Amino acid sequence: MIEIVALSDAMREAVRLAERVATTDANVLVTGESGCGKDALSWFIHSRSQRAGESLVKIDCATLPADLLEAELFGYERGAFSGATEAKPGRLEAAHRGTLVLDEIAHLSLDSQAKLLRMIEHREFERLGGRKTIEVDARLVALTNANLKDAVERRAFRDDLFYRLNVVHIEVPPLRERRKDLEALSRGFVRAYSDKHGRAAKKLSTDALWLLQAYDFPGNVRELANIIERAVIVSVGERIEVSDLTDSVRLAATQRDRKDRRPTLAEIEVDYIREILAATRGNKTEAARILGISRKNLYERLARMEKTEVGGQRSEVGETDI
Template identity: 45%
Template sequence: MSLQRVLVVDDDPAIRRMLVSRLQRQNIPTVGIATMQQTLEELRKEPADLLIVDLQLPDGNGLEVLQGVKQLGLNVDVIMMTGFGTIETAIEAMKLGASNYLLKPFSLGQFELAINAVIEQRNLRDENRTLKERLAEESGSNPLLYRSDEMTRAMSLVKRVATTDATVLIQGESGTGKELIARAIHENSNRREKPYIKLNCAAVPDNLLESEFFGHERGAFTGATARREGRFEQANGGTLLLDEISEIPPNLQSKLLRVLQEQEFERVGGNRTLRVDVRIIATTNRELLKSVEAGEFRQDLYFRLNVVPLKVPPLRQRSHEIEFLVQEFMKIFAQKHGKPTPRISPWALEQLSAYSWPGNVRELRNYTERALILWEGTKDLEAADFSLTPSPTDDGLFPVTGNAFPTIADVEKRLINLALKKTGGQRTEAARLLGINVRTLRNKLHEYEGGRESDETIAKADEAPASA
């Protein structure tokens, strides 16, 4: 991004003309001004991107110009110039918002370096603002939604731990929302205005992972043509999310442990020790303790990461909130795609709640968006509109072979048999699982084939130990 308007404020005509000319030769629109009053009047008429102000002016000084800029509420970068420079004056100017400080006499090379530094700072601010807007837009279309007691308890822990600097280990299956929870921790922390950096450890080749973590010096390896900051440096002062932490190779685990303990490291190919202040959040879709027991993950690193463990339950364990999630996602995607929010039939909602969702909330979200996009807008959405596919974890409850399709009686019979198997043949408990009373269950058992199939199921269940 280039500078759109610059004001050079100096009562020395020669200096003023020289600096204005230098900037105009770089195609930067520049105006020369001699006094503080003219400067503030000019700013009221038309804002500027940059002020280059002499400390001593005929009707005031540069510090008063800075104060005036603050009072006007303008987003203006300021470079202060003076021949009477002191450390105290520089500190005061910086406190009031000056971007840089030039001590007269300065060379044109020094002047151009200061201008380029301002341009780089403005570009960085614009990039950060764009990134924040994009992240806000993304989080708006992919918010962390929940209603179940299980997720309420998890989010209560998030709120308690967020205001600390404790390391958090988030464990859960793929698609359960681990990254959204990690972001919620950062956004509710004292570091929320600082960087939030993510690194997917599984997506980076092993031989490049150390450089991704710690950066490298020029010439550290083939292709290292320039110095590069690693993720720890980029996250300094903020939060670093290490996604899929279980995928870190053993040779790098000891180096990561050192950073977590000492908050210091060296770039690859470098010998200067760098110190950082970074809050770590790690996620994994594996049982990390089992990796420790198998010798695949260092025990001391596990303990260092597991300061605050947070487990995210899979969607199948909180199926009672699926209907809520589907309805909320449908509203979000309807707004995103400029369509009305469709109604979902009660039978479709039952089917969605009964599905095992191996991909968890991410899968539910994707199916919901697809259903909305393909919806013709003339009828309620049915189960078929969500294109559910059989899952290995569905226990064969609703098998479909060839052109055959289970009847309501078939489904009801299978549900009853499944409930009886799950409860070891205990009818009272099976009735509770099915949401019916024991008398209704007894009648159903006698209705289907005179009770023969169900009685056989109960007999087999009675032979096995009861299970919950």
């Protein structure tokens, strides 16, 4: 498994808290934006706990409809519902003595929340359609990118369950708020993906790293991993260069550059056309209508943009100083 990178103060604080809580049986609520490392942290907590030798069972509450989710979680007896031709133990039973990770917990229906609460309070439950009460000893780690307190206020989430899960709360900060982690994360991913794709270990050029440092990463660590994997695959030399990074990263850099120097009218036009095309998902007829020009005129401008962009963008990115 991966090592958790935590060099920034914010991430060190989160990991320190995770370490402290890991050795107890307390339920933990881990929150943070998508891709910031909630899953990674739940694995970390399990691996540092006395339950490390037992199962780590994960269930994603967002992907399954309520009835299927309950069947997955609690299991069922034969004949519990049409299609239940055989009894099946649930994930909860598999997590006995281990850790149960409930991903995207905010998606749990109110009905399932009630069942889960009972399981937490009495450490027992029944399979769907079952009479036998099953005892279970599972440590819960709940993950969410939603604000559960808001959900409680909207009465979409039970407050009693919230307090049961929220014994210890760990907030994983977004990547843009822990730039100190970026270099080590990037180099770790370069190594891992060079390995995965059978490439000799590549190096990350200073320019490429600098550009990554300037990027916002709305998709957090997961987005960084994807960007680096792609770069490892497309790069030809032994170093990953700026040209191997995705357009999203390079474009963000040129746009930020532009903020520091006043853009020309032509540049503003180009930016605006891009913005409208993004908003219309590339629908040229609709974009032309919004821009107040003919479709033909739009096509001509796009052709011109494409021509100047190849050279233009490269030189702009190349010129960014460290």
